[in-house]
Structures are given as C-alpha cells and as structure tokens.
Amino acid sequence: xxKLRKKLIxxxxxxxxxxxxxxxxxxxxxxxICDESLGWRPRVDVxxxxxxxxxxxxxxYVDPENLEVVINEDYIVLKGIxxxxxxxxxxxxxxxxIDFGPFERVINLPEKIIVSSIKQSYKxxxxxxxxxxxxx
Numbered sequence: 001x002x003k004l005r006k007k008l009i010x011x012x013x014x015x016x017x018x019x020x021x022x023x024x025x026x027x028x029x030x031x032x033i034c035d036e037s038l039g040w041r042p043r044v045d046v047x048x049x050x051x052x053x054x055x056x057x058x059x060x061y062v063d064p065e066n067l068e069v070v071i072n073e074d075y076i077v078l079k080g081i082x083x084x085x086x087x088x089x090x091x092x093x094x095x096x097x098i099d100f101g102p103f104e105r106v107i108n109l110p111e112k113i114i115v116s117s118i119k120q121s122y123k124x125x126x127x128x129x130x131x132x133x134x135x136x
Contacts, residue, residue: 040082040099042127044107051133053113060125061085061100067127069120073112073134078105078127112136 045056055076059067067080084100117132 040101041103041105042078044105046107046110048111048133051135053109053111053131053133055107055109055127055129057105057127057129058125059122059127062125062127064122064127067122069127069129071113071115071118071129071131073109073115075109076107076129078107079103 042062043058045054047054047056057078059080059082061084062080062082067078070077070079079102081102082100112134113131114134115131119130121128
C-alpha cells in the first residue's frame with residue numbers, strides 16, 4: 001500500500017473517531033455525517049442561539065464562486081474545490097500537510113429549519129449560514 005493511500009485511510013479513520021465523539025457531545029440523535037470522499041473536507045461548527053441555527057464552515061482558499069451549497073430543512077450539502085496557493089512551477093516538498101482539491105460535505109442539521117429564512121455570507125475564509133428553526 002503506497003504512502004498516500006495510508007495517509008487517506010488514517011485521515012478518514014481519525015475523522016470517524018472525531019465525529020463519533022461529537023455524537024456524545026451534542027447529546028442528540030443527529031450528528032455530522034461526512035461523505036466518503038478522500039482528501040480535504042471543511043470543518044464545521046453548528047450551534048443555536050435562541051430560535052436561530054448557525055452553521056459556520058472553515059473554508060480557507062475556497063473561492064465562493066466555485067462553491068455549490070444545497071440546503072433543505074434537514075441537511076446541507078457543500079461541494080467545491082480548495083485551490084492550491086502559490087506558483088504553478090514544479091515543487092519539491094519537504095513537508096506537505098495541507099490538503100487541496102475537490103470536496104463534498106454533507107451536514108445533517110440537529111433541528112428542522114425554515115428554508116426561506118436562510119442567510120449566507122463568506123467572511124475571512126468562513127462560510128456562515130443562518131436559518132430560523134422550524135417550530136413544527
């Protein structure tokens with residue numbers, strides 16, 4: 001098995017362990033669900049203030065023009081590409097820990113939201129989505 005494949009397997013296992021610990025933290029029957037893609041995927045915070053749900057996504061070097069966001073009352077799907085920064089010249093890496101490339105992330109929401117109330121903004125590398133929580 002080559003080094004890259006081992007790295008990707010370790011990354012996915014670490015993510016599963018991280019997300020299973022989050023399940024207990026939220027004390028809810030729903031938690032974050034990641035897709036099965038390999039490589040980079042943005043980290044997400046989901047929290048509530050009063051009757052509003054906040055979804056904050058850490059997305060440095062993701063061009064908002066190349067980001068697809070699909071939202072319904074139960075989940076959010078994020079698709080895009082995190083571009084590599086710098087020159088197009090051939091590189092000789094001594095250490096490479098930053099992942100780039102296409103990604104897809106599915107985020108289950110802990111509460112149903114009112115889709116018509118959704119607001120989105122992209123500030124300093126963070127995608128911020130807010131929506132009113134449905135009372136029904």
